[in-house]
Amino acid sequence: DAGVTQSPTHLIKTRGQQVTLRCSPKSGHDTVSWYQQALGQGPQFIFQYYEEEERQRGNFPDRFSGHQYPNYSSELNVNALLLGDSALYLCASSLLQRTTDTQYFGPGTRLTVL
Amino acid sequence: AQSVTQLDSQVPVFEEAPVELRCNYSSSVSVYLFWYVQYPNQGLQLLLKYLSGSTLVKGINGFEAEFNKSQTSFHLRKPSVHISDTAEYFCAVIPYSSASKIIFGSGTRLSIRP
Numbered sequence: 001d002a003g004v005t006q007s008p009t010h011l012i013k014t015r016g017q018q019v020t021l022r023c024s025p026k027s028g029h030d031t032v033s034w035y036q037q038a039l040g041q042g043p044q045f046i047f048q049y050y051e052e053e054e055r056q057r058g059n060f061p062d063r064f065s066g067h068q069y070p071n072y073s074s075e076l077n078v079n080a081l082l083l084g085d086s087a088l089y090l091c092a093s094s095l096l097q098r099t100t101d102t103q104y105f106g107p108g109t110r111l112t113v114l
Numbered sequence: 115a116q117s118v119t120q121l122d123s124q125v126p127v128f129e130e131a132p133v134e135l136r137c138n139y140s141s142s143v144s145v146y147l148f149w150y151v152q153y154p155n156q157g158l159q160l161l162l163k164y165l166s167g168s169t170l171v172k173g174i175n176g177f178e179a180e181f182n183k184s185q186t187s188f189h190l191r192k193p194s195v196h197i198s199d200t201a202e203y204f205c206a207v208i209p210y211s212s213a214s215k216i217i218f219g220s221g222t223r224l225s226i227r228p
Binding site: 042045100102107 | 118146150155156157158159160163165204206208215216217218219220221
């Protein structure tokens with residue numbers, strides 16, 4: 001049983017560019033959440049997708065957008081990249097109905113903005 | 115609003131010594147409590163969680179934590195640490211109403227000296 005997978009592993013972009021990160025949830029999970037972890041900090045909640053809709057959103061600008069496909073996989077898009085967007089982006093999957101269910105995290109995508 | 119404070123950013127201990135990582139939270143609503151571990155260059159892994167019932171919770175790798183409602187604390191402990199416990203540890207909460215949005219502390223780096 002594959003866990004949560006993310007691609008790519010690493011990515012280097014320049015300011016102003018756009019980036020797409022991808023996540024495949026753990027088998028049987030229908031909810032995907034995205035987190036940004038800046039160096040030396042804890043992860044910050046970006047948004048959550050369930051049934052192909054954004055259900056919750058953290059304090060991130062509209063430059064951050066996402067999508068969920070019918071197979072529950074998800075994408076995180078960031079437009080007009082800033083230096084401050086450099087971080088590890090983590091994807092987590094779970095079952096929406098079970099708030100107390102364990103969320104499983106992927107290994108992350110490390111984004112560097114130059 | 116909720117917040118999580120991890121009182122120590124770094125904790126150095128000798129191998130086979132006991133360790134306690136401190137965590138306090140603030141919330142106007144009831145929360146579920148979690149500890150996650152992040153090994154170098156990896157994603158997050160759940161160590162343990164408190165949902166209800168006994169305030170002493172046992173997790174993986176010999177870790178345990180105690181929920182203290184009056185002090186709004188959820189400190190993590192291990193009686194004897196091993197070199198392999200070297201990692202970043204994150205305390206986190208999920209408010210009852212948030213449908214699995216995790217709020218993390220800033221992390222405590224545990225370094226084990228031989």
